[in-house]
Amino acid sequence: MLTPDLAVNRRSGASDAPAHVEFRDLTVRYGDEVALGGVNLRIPRNCIFALFGPARSGKTTLLRSLNRMNDLIPSHRMTGQVLLAGEDVRAPGFDVPALRRRVGVVFALPSPLPMTIFENVVYGLRLIGERDRDRLAERAEHALVEAALWDEVKDRLHTPAMRLSGGQQQRLCIARTLALGPEVLMLDEPTSGLDPISTAKIEDSLRRLAESVTVIIAPSTVQQAARVADRAA
Known part of the structure; x- marks a missing residue:
């Protein structure tokens, strides 16, 4: 079970920064199974956590x-x-x-x-x-x-997305999420199964994104966290 313990803090003053995201005594159950138990976690704004x-x-x-995607699971119960x-x-x-527009999510498997x-x-x-049309084109270019x-x-741009490589498809999914202008981007093992070049491109884009x-x-690996994270739990 996840038990937060700050292990990485690369940015000066990050520990004193106001929390952008905070979990307070969060416990989540699916039926009788406890998936999270009493998690307390503060995540500052504009960092990679x-x-x-x-x-x-x-x-x-x-x-x-x-x-609140867990709301879609009937057996889900949450306190905190x-x-x-x-x-x-x-x-x-x-x-x-x-x-869900403010908080975008990208999962491990590309889903164009x-x-x-x-x-x-x-x-x-x-x-x-x-x-x-002009606004759509502008937002699409910016996200890509x-x-x-x-x-x-x-x-x-007007060719089928399914013709893209796996790494390109994953970056397309990131762009689709970014087009809505989220303030938080969540990624669940976003480079799982991707080649090193695709992984590096995604990691580079995350570093730039964390400015805003x-x-x-x-992360897919501990090594990936060491490369990109400002803080960790």
């Missing part, structure tokens, strides 16, 4: 608690608090669709939609009502640049 733990230690459950910028995300009337590269990136924007994919796909976005990652 790595979550350590073996398989089934609760890392994914913790990530899903922040944007999850705060985003000081707001309790489980408060009555909290806007869950808006929360069966459509073009461009339509993949703007899919979420279309869902929330964006129709302006942030995900370190633009230079590789800018001349084939809080990144929470369950």
Whole structure:
């Protein structure tokens, strides 16, 4: 079970920074199984925070608690608090669709939609009502640049996303999430099974993103955490 213990703190003053994300005495159960027990954790704004733990230690459950994806599991029960910028995300009337735009998530397996590269990136924007072509094109380019994919796909945006390599598909999924302008980006083993070049490109993009976005990652390896994380638990 995940038990936070700060192990890495590379940024000066990071321990005194206000929490962007905070878990207070968080316990999560699926039926009779305790997935997380009494977790207390503070994550500063604009850093890369790595979550350590073996398989089934609760890392994914913790990530899903922040944007309330666990709500989709009928057996899920939670006690404690999850705060985003000081707001309790489980408060009555909290806007869950808006929360999921503020807190994006990318999982281990690339999940491009069966459509073009461009339509993949703007899919979420279309869902929330964006129709302006220039605005969609601008947001798509910006997201692809942030995900370190633009230079590789800018001349084939209207080709099927399924033709991309595995590493490119994962960066496309990151771009699709970034297009909505999240303030927090969560990644669950985002480079699992990818080649070293694709892994390096994703890690480089995360370092740049942390200048404006809080990144929470369950890394694929301890070595990856050592390369990219500012703090860890």
